[in-house]
Amino acid sequence: MKVGVFDSGIGGLTVVKSLLEHKLFEKIIYFGDTARVPYGIKDKTTIIRYAIEAVEFFKDFDIDLIIVACNSVSAHALDEMREHSTCPVIGVVEAGILATANALEDKNSNILVLGTKATINSKAYELGLKDKEFKNIESKATGLFVPLVEEEIYEGEVLDATLKHYFQNLQKPDAIILGCTHFPLISKTIKNYFGDETILIHSGDAIVEYLENKFEFITKYKNTKLEFFSSENPQALKNIAKKWLDK
Numbered sequence: 619m620k621v622g623v624f625d626s627g628i629g630g631l632t633v634v635k636s637l638l639e640h641k642l643f644e645k646i647i648y649f650g651d652t653a654r655v656p657y658g659i660k661d662k663t664t665i666i667r668y669a670i671e672a673v674e675f676f677k678d679f680d681i682d683l684i685i686v687a688c689n690s691v692s693a694h695a696l697d698e699m700r701e702h703s704t705c706p707v708i709g710v711v712e713a714g715i716l717a718t719a720n721a722l723e724d725k726n727s728n729i730l731v732l733g734t735k736a737t738i739n740s741k742a743y744e745l746g747l748k749d750k751e752f753k754n755i756e757s758k759a760t761g762l763f764v765p766l767v768e769e770e771i772y773e774g775e776v777l778d779a780t781l782k783h784y785f786q787n788l789q790k791p792d793a794i795i796l797g798c799t800h801f802p803l804i805s806k807t808i809k810n811y812f813g814d815e816t817i818l819i820h821s822g823d824a825i826v827e828y829l830e831n832k833f834e835f836i837t838k839y840k841n842t843k844l845e846f847f848s849s850e851n852p853q854a855l856k857n858i859a860k861k862w863l864d865k
């Protein structure tokens with residue numbers, strides 16, 4: 619199995635990390651659109667245009683599946699990507715909704731969805747969770763976390779102030795959907811803020827759960843080959859991959 623993983627930039631490496639931990643693929647071809655990141659502040663038509671270009675990019679690689687690691691793209695452009703792709707395309711939003719539904723028995727649980735403006739404005743998580751009969755959903759665009767993570771700020775004063783800025787008026791949720799590629803890198807700090815009882819849903823782990831349920835043919839591979847591509851400064855992507863993935 620050869621998979622293409624698409625993200626707006628470097629954040630999708632958090633999804634690659636989960637794929638590697640679970641040894642799901644023989645080869646992962648990662649494409650980050652680093653020249654045009656961030657997508658999370660762009661409008662739907664622009665996100666769709668970029669996402670279709672990513673499908674074209676993967677056509678040279680003879681892949682079996684495209685995983686959209688970017689929540690903003692998964693929320694807005696999955697249908698259009700599927701129309702243009704010759705292989706299946708799956709996204710982290712649907713996987714995140716299913717993982718949340720599997721993790722929470724009580725339909726009255728308080729769920730907090732975090733994401734970029736694009737993801738939150740799409741209401742993709744909210745509608746999907748309502749379909750699963752969850753009633754108490756709060757959504758919050760927390761875009762400032764993205765540049766903080768890119769600055770490798772995973773804890774400390776600046777992050778604490780940002781958490782307070784976004785969360786001070788919220789009631790304690792039972793579950794938080796980390797609906798953005800970057801947020802798993804600050805999950806410890808988010809968990810500390812709300813306390814241990816709050817469940818965090820991570821896109822990478824959700825996509826692994828989704829793949830293991832949907833694609834029974836998946837076998838485990840001892841080693842996964844990795845190839846990284848980006849629309850700008852591929853060396854910077856490789857450097858960050860070294861740090862985050864230990865590769």
Ligand code: DGL
Binds near residue numbers: 688
């Ligand atoms: N990858 C994006 C997401 O998961 C975050 C970064 C961006 O805004 O492009 O929504």
